[in-house]
Amino acid sequence: MEDCILIKNINKSFPLQDKELTILHDITFSIRQGEFFCIFGPSGCGKTTLLRIIAGLETASSGEIIISQTPKDRPVNSMVFQEQSVFPWMTVLDNVSYGLRMRGIKKAARNKLAAHYIDMIGLTKFTNAYPNQLSGGMKQRVSVARALCNDPEILLMDEPFGALDEQNRLILQQELLKIWENLHKTTVFITHSIDECLCLGDRVMIMTAHPGTIKTIINIDLPRPRDIATIRTTIGYNELYQKVWLSLKDEVQRRTDS
Amino acid sequence: MTKQAKQKLIIRTLSVLSPLTLLILWELLARLHAIDVRLLSSPSMIVKTLIPLLLSGDLLYNTWISVQRVLWGFIAGSIPGILLGIAMGLSPFIRSAVEPMINATYPIPKLALMPLILLIFGIGETSKIFTIAIGVFYLVVINTMAGVLNIDKIYLDVAKNFRASRTNFYLTVALPGALPMIFAGLKLGMGMALILIVAAELSAAKAGVGWMIWRAYDMFDIEQMFVALITLSVLGYLFSLVLDLVERWVLPWKQTR
Numbered sequence: 001m002e003d004c005i006l007i008k009n010i011n012k013s014f015p016l017q018d019k020e021l022t023i024l025h026d027i028t029f030s031i032r033q034g035e036f037f038c039i040f041g042p043s044g045c046g047k048t049t050l051l052r053i054i055a056g057l058e059t060a061s062s063g064e065i066i067i068s069q070t071p072k073d074r075p076v077n078s079m080v081f082q083e084q085s086v087f088p089w090m091t092v093l094d095n096v097s098y099g100l101r102m103r104g105i106k107k108a109a110r111n112k113l114a115a116h117y118i119d120m121i122g123l124t125k126f127t128n129a130y131p132n133q134l135s136g137g138m139k140q141r142v143s144v145a146r147a148l149c150n151d152p153e154i155l156l157m158d159e160p161f162g163a164l165d166e167q168n169r170l171i172l173q174q175e176l177l178k179i180w181e182n183l184h185k186t187t188v189f190i191t192h193s194i195d196e197c198l199c200l201g202d203r204v205m206i207m208t209a210h211p212g213t214i215k216t217i218i219n220i221d222l223p224r225p226r227d228i229a230t231i232r233t234t235i236g237y238n239e240l241y242q243k244v245w246l247s248l249k250d251e252v253q254r255r256t257d258s
Numbered sequence: 259m260t261k262q263a264k265q266k267l268i269i270r271t272l273s274v275l276s277p278l279t280l281l282i283l284w285e286l287l288a289r290l291h292a293i294d295v296r297l298l299s300s301p302s303m304i305v306k307t308l309i310p311l312l313l314s315g316d317l318l319y320n321t322w323i324s325v326q327r328v329l330w331g332f333i334a335g336s337i338p339g340i341l342l343g344i345a346m347g348l349s350p351f352i353r354s355a356v357e358p359m360i361n362a363t364y365p366i367p368k369l370a371l372m373p374l375i376l377l378i379f380g381i382g383e384t385s386k387i388f389t390i391a392i393g394v395f396y397l398v399v400i401n402t403m404a405g406v407l408n409i410d411k412i413y414l415d416v417a418k419n420f421r422a423s424r425t426n427f428y429l430t431v432a433l434p435g436a437l438p439m440i441f442a443g444l445k446l447g448m449g450m451a452l453i454l455i456v457a458a459e460l461s462a463a464k465a466g467v468g469w470m471i472w473r474a475y476d477m478f479d480i481e482q483m484f485v486a487l488i489t490l491s492v493l494g495y496l497f498s499l500v501l502d503l504v505e506r507w508v509l510p511w512k513q514t515r
Contacts (some may be wrong), residue, residue, distance in 0.1 A: 057415055079419045085412045089434035089511045098430070099420045130511040150420065 002230035003068070004186045005031040005054070005154060010063035012049055015213075023049050023209035024217065027063070029214060030207060031154075034184040038220075040191055042252055046212030047074040048082070051158050055079050068128030069153050075099065075147060076207040078147035083163065086131045086139045086146070092118060093127045095142050096256045132173050137168035144176065148155060148183070155187040162192070173199055174228040179224050194244045198222065199231050206243060216247055293482070299480045304488070306483035317470075321489055324466040327383065327499075328451045339398030340440055341469060344432055346399070347406020360399065368393040369457050377463025383460035388456045394447035398440070405439025406432055408436075438512060441505045448497050452490060466491070 023046040030213040031037045039047045054065060055077055059164040067076055078099060086095050091115055094101075100110035118127055121141040123134075131139050140160055147155055162170045177200060180187060191197060197204040198220055207217040222234055231237060277470035281301050287293045288300030295303065312316040372389055379385035407429065417431045449490045459468030467486050506513055 055419055057418060077419070079415075081412060082414065085416050087413060087416070087431070087434075089509075090430075091439070096418075101430075102420045102422045118305055132511060220345065235512055 002033050003030040003032040004035070005068075006066040006187070007031075007054070008064050008066070008162055010050070010053060010060045010065070012058075012061050013048065014061075015039055022062070023111065024049065024053075025211040025213045027212070027214060030186060031186060033068075035185055036187045036200055036202045037179060038188065038189045038191060038197040038204040039207065040194065040197050040204050040248075041191065041207030041212070041215075042209050042248065043235075044212075045207040046207035047157055047207055049147055051156055051188060051190055052208075054154075055156050074175065075103070075150055075152045077154045077156050078150040078152040079158065080140075080160040082159045084136070088131045091128050091130055091226065092123055092134070092142055093130070096145045096149050098146055099152075102144045103150075111256050114145075117149040119165075121145045131219050135168075137164055137172060140164060140177070141171060144172075144179075146183075148179070153186065155185050157189045158177045159190050159192065161196070170228055175201065176221070177228065194241055194248075195232075197244065198237060198240055199226060206244065206247050211253060215251065218243055219249075282346045288324065297480065299484055302369030303325065304484045306478075308485045308488075310325070311482070311485055312499070317485065320465050320467055320486075321493070324468060325493065327386050327458070327466065328390060328455050328493075330383075331387045331454075332394050332451050334387060335391035335451075336444055339395045339443070339447075340402050341400025343399040343440070343443075343501050344406055344428070344436060346403045347436065348428075348432060350497050353403070356401075360396070363387065364396050364400070365439050368396075368454060371455065376462065381450065385457040386455070387489070390451045393450040393454045394482045397447040397450055398443040401443025401446070402436055402440050403445075405436030409435035437509055441509065445498065445501055446502060449494070452494050456490070 007027060007029055010024055010027040010174070011022070011024040013020050015021070021133060027050060039050065041047050049058060051120060053060045057079075069076060088096070090098070093111060096118055097110040097114035105181050115124075115127065118124055121144060123138060123141060123145075123179075126138065131142070139161075144157075144160065147157075154220075161172050164172065173196065180200070189196075189200060203217055203219055204216045207213065210213045218240070220240060222231065222236055222240070226234075284293075285296075285301045288295050288303075308317075323405060341353050342356065346356055353358070357405065371392065372385075375389055375392075377384050379388055413435060417427050422430060455466070456468035458468040460472050463469040464480060467489050470481055470489075471488040474480070
């Protein structure tokens with residue numbers, strides 16, 4: 001499979017007092033077309049900054065990002081944010097169709113498309129509801145649908161389920177898994193949960209902190225379609241869990257010792 | 259009846275009963291000559307004055323004059339207030355250029371400007387409308403700016419991520435995001451408008467509720483003064499009722515819970 005995103009020698013730093021604080025140091029990797037790519041690391045490793053640079057919300061100090069677009073008129077990326085980011089002043093329908101509206105697509109056409117994605121996340125009954133009538137989990141589903149409905153080249157997700165409770169997280173992981181296994185959209189997913197990487201990802205990139213660098217990239221060759229309920233008993237799950245944990249453990253210990 | 263329903267009933271009767279008691283007490287004290295009716299009047303005397311004023315159309319005419327002044331002043335103050343407030347909230351350049359002037363002139367009591375306004379605009383309608391407009395403007399501009407500045411940064415990121423154009427950004431994020439605070443400003447502005455109408459009608463007015471109060475003062479007609487005061491209270495109530503209705507219509511996402 002060909003590369004969809006090529007990230008070359010990304011550095012990010014900003015001045016702090018009279019020193020230069022390096023957040024990301026020489027980050028180079030590539031993500032394949034249709035891949036579910038997880039970025040995993042301790043807090044402070046710059047993973048959110050890296051995602052925001054890919055999203056174009058921040059600029060890198062140096063380096064370049066090449067994203068191949070097919071077709072050309074498609075938006076490059078859409079992001080699902082970590083915190084509550086659904087517009088409270090718009091209905092579920094208007095939130096989900098927001099990207100299409102910004103692209104100047106006519107109301108009838110965008111509502112039809114949005115209805116499809118609202119159905120996909122199981123919120124058809126709430127199409128005309130405002131976010132304050134929805135639970136935290138439902139709002140995050142709207143956020144996922146808003147990004148998917150824009151049909152971007154790559155889907156960026158910044159710990160989208162991090163703020164949810166355990167049950168909601170499991171349900172949303174299962175739903176995302178199902179949706180993704182149907183669409184196979186190139187996805188970059190940030191998380192601080194090993195389990196989440198193994199459940200969802202094709203590969204996981206482990207980062208170290210201060211400054212953020214790539215420690216290693218591990219293949220998650222667990223069979224698909226996956227099921228959140230049974231994946232932990234799949235052969236290979238425990239070995240992978242250990243592999244990820246061991247490569248991170250040194251890092252965390254090194255930091256607490258110093 | 260459940261304990262809760264009982265408590266609800268008591269609370270409701272109490273809120274009707276207490277003003278009623280006060281009115282009865284007022285009337286009683288007046289009849290017993292415990293208070294000076296020449297200064298404090300009595301409910302029955304006020305009603306006796308109210309009815310002819312209402313029937314002759316005098317009261318309605320004066321009310322209508324004041325309502326027009328308040329509305330025009332309100333509109334003339336709030337629209338520039340909203341526009342400038344949004345601009346100040348979004349652009350650090352406009353903010354740093356305008357904010358010092360606003361901060362420096364805001365503490366000036368608007369009543370202190372009345373003589374100057376009269377000199378500039380003369381004794382016609384413009385001076386009254388302008389006085390009200392200025393009072394409303396400050397409250398609206400300050401609240402609108404705060405509303406825009408308080409929009410959660412995440413929504414700006416979302417708009418940027420979805421490539422919102424400048425116009426779309428105003429229409430889909432800045433304005434709706436600031437609307438709750440804009441309404442808070444409008445409500446404060448409406449209160450200010452009612453304060454200023456009375457002052458504006460003190461000098462060089464020939465009609466209006468405020469003018470009624472000052473005429474009653476000149477003629478020592480306490481009952482008419484009370485009638486005008488009651489009218490102002492009813493006006494204030496109606497205005498806030500209308501604003502609440504508009505708010506509910508414009509901000510449906512704030513109501514439904």
